[in-house]
Amino acid sequence: MRIPKGWFVLYQPEYKSPSVFDLNDLGRFKFFPSVSKPYGARMIVDEIFNIQIQCLYLMEEEYVDQSNGQRYSHVNQELLISLDPDLAMDNEGVKAMVSDRKIVDEIIAVHKEWYESSVPLKEGEIDREELEKALITAIDRRKKIIFKELERKNHLWIKSVLPRKITDFKRGLYPRMAGELYPQYQQQGGEDDADALIRKINLFSCIYDDEEMIKPDGTTWRDEDEQWNCWVSLVGSESEANRLTSVMKTVFPPVQKELTWELGM
16 A cells, blocks of 8 residues: 555545455556556645655656666645645645646545544644544554554464464573563553563564564565554554563663673674
């Protein structure tokens, strides 16, 4: 799902699949891709409640990838449209940016549908408090969808490597930190038992084990955000992920220093 980094889908019409939003993130194609509609628009929001309209539309355009010489004949063009403080859209400004009237009409219609169905009003004005609550709910919902998809994509390789990591940890590092690790976790508000803590720590090891961001199945993480989101999804919440990283930063360095000294490094 192509979306700017740090943004979440707030509202999207029910386009038949595949739509322009289902195409690959690169957005370049050697032939005109099969889609139900060659353009689409949706509302997106970031975590500080900025709202924009994202429009994608296919157009014929020659492109040569300088890194490998690959030639493309079509691109999935992106247009981001900011809203006024009152969440209105500059229709004339959009018409000046996009020459295709059908695309302009789609953008205007999607904005109108979202505004009329989702923006809370109070005495004719936007109810900012209720709007913020609605945006928080929408962002949380989208995060859950992202987390669930990351779990699905990475479940098999994590399942295959996690048992060995847990065994190695229990035989190696854990005896050196057993007296500190779980008490520190409890002190920072952790509620799981020691076995669950060990499992979560080794899930972290699975995800962050390779500095080149290569997974054990040979695929790569898209970016650091994808790694972090997968970690959050597996441990249950962002607060738990932050707690666990804090615990590891507190407990692990003295043990690593001790091992370094013993090995004479």
